[in-house]
Amino acid sequence: MQLLEERIRKEGVVRGTEILKVDSFLNHQMDPMLMEEMGKEFHRLFSGERVDRVLTIEASGIAVAVMTALCFRCPVVFARKSKTSNQSEDVYAAKAFSFTHGRENTVTVAKEYLHAGERVLLIDDFLANGCALRALRDIVLQAGAVPVGAGIVIEKAFQPGGNELRAEGLRIESLARIRSMSETEGIQFC
Amino acid sequence: MQLLEERIRKEGVVRGTEILKVDSFLNHQMDPMLMEEMGKEFHRLFSGERVDRVLTIEASGIAVAVMTALCFRCPVVFARKSKTSNQSEDVYAAKAFSFTHGRENTVTVAKEYLHAGERVLLIDDFLANGCALRALRDIVLQAGAVPVGAGIVIEKAFQPGGNELRAEGLRIESLARIRSMSETEGIQFC
Numbered sequence: 261m262q263l264l265e266e267r268i269r270k271e272g273v274v275r276g277t278e279i280l281k282v283d284s285f286l287n288h289q290m291d292p293m294l295m296e297e298m299g300k301e302f303h304r305l306f307s308g309e310r311v312d313r314v315l316t317i318e319a320s321g322i323a324v325a326v327m328t329a330l331c332f333r334c335p336v337v338f339a340r341k342s343k344t345s346n347q348s349e350d351v352y353a354a355k356a357f358s359f360t361h362g363r364e365n366t367v368t369v370a371k372e373y374l375h376a377g378e379r380v381l382l383i384d385d386f387l388a389n390g391c392a393l394r395a396l397r398d399i400v401l402q403a404g405a406v407p408v409g410a411g412i413v414i415e416k417a418f419q420p421g422g423n424e425l426r427a428e429g430l431r432i433e434s435l436a437r438i439r440s441m442s443e444t445e446g447i448q449f450c
Numbered sequence: 451m452q453l454l455e456e457r458i459r460k461e462g463v464v465r466g467t468e469i470l471k472v473d474s475f476l477n478h479q480m481d482p483m484l485m486e487e488m489g490k491e492f493h494r495l496f497s498g499e500r501v502d503r504v505l506t507i508e509a510s511g512i513a514v515a516v517m518t519a520l521c522f523r524c525p526v527v528f529a530r531k532s533k534t535s536n537q538s539e540d541v542y543a544a545k546a547f548s549f550t551h552g553r554e555n556t557v558t559v560a561k562e563y564l565h566a567g568e569r570v571l572l573i574d575d576f577l578a579n580g581c582a583l584r585a586l587r588d589i590v591l592q593a594g595a596v597p598v599g600a601g602i603v604i605e606k607a608f609q610p611g612g613n614e615l616r617a618e619g620l621r622i623e624s625l626a627r628i629r630s631m632s633e634t635e636g637i638q639f640c
Contacts, residue, residue: 292520318509330482
């Protein structure tokens with residue numbers, strides 16, 4: 261998505277070879293017009309699919325997920341992250357190691373908001389090692405629902421998550437795919 | 451806002467006299483069409499104001515704040531909550547006691563996303579004791595910016611936050627104001 265790649269080039273801050281800060285339009289400050297365009301683009305990309313529900317994870321995924329769900333006229337659920345293991349019988353839960361925060365989170369969704377047979381579109385802001393996306397997919401499968409695919413804003417294609425999950429059969433559409441990045445040479449897209 | 455009051459009446463779950471669960475359309479699952487309507491309503495209510503920026507707090511405030519900012523064609527910033535005190539010089543910070551979680555959070559906004567003289571509209575999902583809203587207002591004031599008012603989805607008018615903050619001069623527009631609620635008698639709106 262050209263609009264997004266331009267924005268990343270202009271405002272993204274690279275730290276080392278693995279960290280990309282896009283706090284000016286996605287992760288802290290958000291540009292609502294860009295969120296709307298990204299929601300429309302995910303709707304276009306998955307327009308061949310029936311989507312009953314959009315599933316994302318707090319907090320940065322929420323804005324684009326809501327815009328996407330608005331296009332599909334379906335509800336959106338955001339999975340909750342907590343440091344403690346939630347043993348409640350009322351939730352689907354999956355563990356996800358957060359490289360950003362250096363800890364393992366438990367990701368949960370209340371059982372009443374995911375149902376067997378539903379077709380669920382996953383949305384998240386970043387895909388790198390794939391831990392969060394894998395947790396979301398596993399939660400959908402626990403519910404007996406069908407993950408129709410994942411819409412990702414920024415994929416770090418030089419990290420293994422995207423290709424591993426594609427090899428496992430998950431359709432992934434990323435609006436920007438970064439092939440490599442460094443502080444000196446900037447960002448190269450795929 | 452009648453659409454919202456009907457939804458609260460139909461789907462809200464009252465626990466005791468102080469807890470209202472609206473996980474089916476606001477706090478876990480979200481209805482994007484309702485979010486859009488609420489954004490339009492906040493835009494209508496504050497249409498006499500110049501709004502340069504919308505400020506909310508993660509995670510449940512994000513959806514309605516983005517929809518509001520889309521109407522104002524301005525950026526939205528979500529303040530971050532953490533259990534640890536953030537001593538960085540790069541952030542504005544305020545403490546907010548969370549009655550929901552029974553702990554004190556530090557709420558932070560990076561200094562680069564709030565500027566002196568800007569007119570900032572605060573948006574949040576709930577107003578009860580006013581701790582989160584007070585923290586947002588204080589952060590705006592630390593930046594030398596102007597809090598033009600607060601748009602609240604659900605105000606528990608039987609708790610003191612709303613009236614205290616109004617008495618301190620903050621304009622607050624709540625889409626639903628609950629006068630009282632109980633498990634046996636249900637929800638009464640103002």
